[in-house]
Amino acid sequence: MRREPLLGASGLGRAVEGRWLWRGVDIDVAAGERLAVTGPSGSGKTLLLRVLAGLDRPDEGEVQLDGTPQGAWSMPQYRAQVAYLPQRPAMVEGSVEANLRRPFELRLHRGRAFPSERAHAALERLGRDDGFLDQSATELSGGEAQLVALLRVLLIEPRLLLLDEPSASLDDAATAALEALVDDWLSEQPDRAVVWTSHRRSQLARVTEREVALTAPPEAASADA
Amino acid sequence: MNDLAYLPIGPWQLALAALLIVVNVALSLGLRLGMERSLLVASVRMTVQLLLIGLVLEWVFALERPLPILAIALLMSALAGISAVQRTKRRFAGVYWDSLVSVLAAAFLVTGFALVGVVRVRPWYEAQYLIPLLGMVLGNVLNGISLALDRFTEGVAQRRAEVELLLGLGASRWEAAHAIVSDALRVGMIPTINAMMVMGIVSLPGMMTGQILAGASPGDAVRYQVVIMFMIAAATALGAFGVVMLAFVRLFDRRHRLRSERLWAVSRAR
Numbered sequence: 001m002r003r004e005p006l007l008g009a010s011g012l013g014r015a016v017e018g019r020w021l022w023r024g025v026d027i028d029v030a031a032g033e034r035l036a037v038t039g040p041s042g043s044g045k046t047l048l049l050r051v052l053a054g055l056d057r058p059d060e061g062e063v064q065l066d067g068t069p070q071g072a073w074s075m076p077q078y079r080a081q082v083a084y085l086p087q088r089p090a091m092v093e094g095s096v097e098a099n100l101r102r103p104f105e106l107r108l109h110r111g112r113a114f115p116s117e118r119a120h121a122a123l124e125r126l127g128r129d130d131g132f133l134d135q136s137a138t139e140l141s142g143g144e145a146q147l148v149a150l151l152r153v154l155l156i157e158p159r160l161l162l163l164d165e166p167s168a169s170l171d172d173a174a175t176a177a178l179e180a181l182v183d184d185w186l187s188e189q190p191d192r193a194v195v196w197t198s199h200r201r202s203q204l205a206r207v208t209e210r211e212v213a214l215t216a217p218p219e220a221a222s223a224d225a
Numbered sequence: 226m227n228d229l230a231y232l233p234i235g236p237w238q239l240a241l242a243a244l245l246i247v248v249n250v251a252l253s254l255g256l257r258l259g260m261e262r263s264l265l266v267a268s269v270r271m272t273v274q275l276l277l278i279g280l281v282l283e284w285v286f287a288l289e290r291p292l293p294i295l296a297i298a299l300l301m302s303a304l305a306g307i308s309a310v311q312r313t314k315r316r317f318a319g320v321y322w323d324s325l326v327s328v329l330a331a332a333f334l335v336t337g338f339a340l341v342g343v344v345r346v347r348p349w350y351e352a353q354y355l356i357p358l359l360g361m362v363l364g365n366v367l368n369g370i371s372l373a374l375d376r377f378t379e380g381v382a383q384r385r386a387e388v389e390l391l392l393g394l395g396a397s398r399w400e401a402a403h404a405i406v407s408d409a410l411r412v413g414m415i416p417t418i419n420a421m422m423v424m425g426i427v428s429l430p431g432m433m434t435g436q437i438l439a440g441a442s443p444g445d446a447v448r449y450q451v452v453i454m455f456m457i458a459a460a461t462a463l464g465a466f467g468v469v470m471l472a473f474v475r476l477f478d479r480r481h482r483l484r485s486e487r488l489w490a491v492s493r494a495r
Contacts, residue, residue, distance in 0.1 A: 055389055055482060075481040080395035090386035108395040156394060 004067065006031050006193050007052065007082065007160055013060035014047055021047060023060065023217045029160060031191045036204040038197070039214030045197045046087065048214065049162045052195070053084035065160075076108045083158035087165040089149030091137035096148055099137045103156045115155055122151050125184070126177045142169035150178060154185050161185070161194045167203065179207055230440025243268065282356060291350040298359055302329050305363040309370040309468075315378035317475055317487045324370055327467030332362050335460040343452055361432060361453055362460045365417060369461035370468045373413030377469050378488060380405035381476055388483050398477035406469055413465030417458050424454065 005028040013023035021044040029035050037045050050056040052063055054075055063070040065078060092102050104114045123132060126147055140148060146166060153161070161182065167175040186192050198204050204211070234242075246268050253260040285297055306325035310316070336359045340346050346354045381388070384405060391401040424430060425447075432453060436446035478484055 053393060054480065055392060057480075057482065071480070075392075076395045076397050079393055079481075084393050086386070086389070086393075088386070090390040092387060092390070102391075103394040106391070106394065106396045106400055108397075153394065 005029060005064075006033075006066065006191065008064040008067070009052065009061060011061035012048070012051065012058050012063070014044065014051065014056075015059050016044075016047075020217045022214050025061070025212070025214070027052070027212055029193045029195060031159075031193055032186075033193045033210065034186070034208045035193070035195045036197070036208035036211040037195060037214065038204065038211050041199075043214045043216065045214060046164050049084055049164050049195065049197065053082055053162055054078055055084060076106075080108055080156055081158050082160045082162065083153045083156070084162040085149055085153055085164060085166055087168055088142070089145060091140065091145055091148070093138060094136070095133060096135050096137050096140070097133040099148055100133075100152050100155060103152065109156060119151065119155060122154070122181060122184075125181060126151075127173075143171065143174050146170060147174060147178060147181075150181060154181065159189075159192050161192075163194065163196045165197055165199065168199065175203070179203075182207070231438055239272075243272070282352075285356065286352045288352070291348070294350045294352050294355060298333075298355065299329075301356075301359060301363055302332055305332075305367040306370075309367045309374065312371040313375040313378060313491070315375075315382055315488050315490050317378070317472070317489070319475060320374070320472070323468055323471035323475070324374065327370055327464045327471065328363065328366055330467055331366050331460045331464035332359060334463065335456050336362055339452060339456050357432070358453065358456065362456055365457040366460050366464040368416055369413040369465040372416070373409045373465035374468050374472060376412040377405060377409035377472055378476075380408055381483070381485065382488055382490075385483060385485050392481060392483065396481075398473075398481040398483075401481075401483070402473055402477055406473060409469050410462075410465055413469075414458075414462060417461045421454055421458065424450070430454075 007027070007029040009025065009027040012025040012027070014021050022039075025048065027035075027037075037048060039045050047056060051058045054063070054070055054073075065073060065082060070078060091099055100119055101114050103109055104112060119133075120130070123130075137145070137148060146169060150163075150166065163182070167178055170178060182194060186194060194207075196204060196208055246264065249264050250261050252258070253264060281297070285294060288294060303325060306328040307321060309328065310320050310324045313320075336355070337349075339358060340349050340355060344354060344358075349355075381402075388401045388405070392398070420428070430450055430453075433446045433450040436449060437443055441449075476484055476487060
């Protein structure tokens with residue numbers, strides 16, 4: 001039985017400086033699915049994830065969440081469900097804990113208490129003790145910042161996670177911890193799904209079960225935009 | 226003896242005062258600062274511009290109709306709006322309009338209130354009051370707008386990752402930009418607040434000393450200065466707020482996206 005897609009995109013196209021970066025991209029992500037977006041570097045994987053997250057606009061096509069076009073959603077609500085984790089995530093000034101708490105100061109999440117226990121449990125899973133919470137977030141290594149950023153986004157409980165090269169700056173142990181964190185989150189509820197990009201084929205084989213390949217459209221198809 | 230309350234300055238006296246620039250030129254030559262040229266150009270520009278505006282003002286003051294006076298006021302405001310943008314390092318399409326609208330709204334509202342409500346000039350367009358009051362307000366609004374605008378656009382460019390982080394976590398565009406907006410407004414207001422803090426202690430403001438030189442009693446001159454400072458504070462706040470809000474809606478769209486591609490850097494800001 002075919003499930004209703006969580007996120008659907010049809011005929012997506014994006015031009016940069018008058019040339020199509022990608023065009024005619026169709027993506028369906030079903031609940032529970034783990035999808036890989038592949039393509040050579042410079043093929044616009046990051047831009048595609050940003051378009052899916054509603055942080056960038058497509059030049060063609062439409063993205064739907066639960067069958068409702070992105071344009072009909074309130075964007076803050078949309079983005080809290082379709083969460084994008086950039087390759088080099090930003091930290092707000094202050095401690096790691098302040099960073100984890102920051103989303104809960106936004107109007108959208110007001111009325112939700114900060115899930116302190118979940119945060120502690122997740123940190124334990126990552127092999128970090130409570131002292132880690134007091135560290136200055138802007139002085140973390142790239143890998144540690146990546147883990148904090150992932151945890152920060154998981155705590156607001158999105159339904160779809162868009163991971164852009166999440167383990168590019170992680171060692172093997174931290175990569176394993178990150179994958180475990182994503183797995184835990186995914187198996188907690190049946191209506192969740194994840195999209196990955198990664199340079200490492202072996203990682204994609206491990207964490208995803210289907211792939212969408214981005215290829216540049218033929219040169220002749222230059223954009224009018 | 227003349228019947229004026231002050232001693233007029235003739236052309237020879239002007240020339241004598243201009244000799245003071247020799248101090249700057251000598252310093253520049255002695256220390257090889259290479260500033261002689263710009264010092265001379267700036268001195269000539271200042272003198273010529275002021276002499277010209279003197280002529281224009283004599284002419285305007287002789288008019289007793291509102292339209293030409295308003296036209297001059299508009300022209301002054303437009304120049305202020307344009308110069309405010311020219312001092313910023315980053316631009317976006319429509320930035321001149323945004324600056325112009327903010328200058329006009331802030332300066333006209335506040336000057337209008339002061340002319341009609343506080344000083345109660347009759348008729349309200351009396352050039353002797355309107356032009357100098359507006360001029361003082363414009364000079365300060367210009368500063369406030371260019372500082373606030375510069376800080377805001379710089380903040381948007383530099384703190385893009387932080388803004389998009391917040392947007393990605395479900396922040397509205399207003400929540401995501403809030404830190405940058407308040408930073409810009411603070412920077413825009415700093416000169417005015419600093420000036421008010423030390424006024425009368427460290428600095429004797431130009432308008433007040435001018436009035437005293439022209440024969441006004443210090444008590445009267447001080448009261449004018451207080452009015453002017455409140456006008457400047459209000460107009461600067463309004464102007465800075467206006468331009469930052471207009472820039473905000475251009476750089477953050479209705480879909481709560483940061484449109485940093487709409488921002489470009491100017492290679493040489495004046």
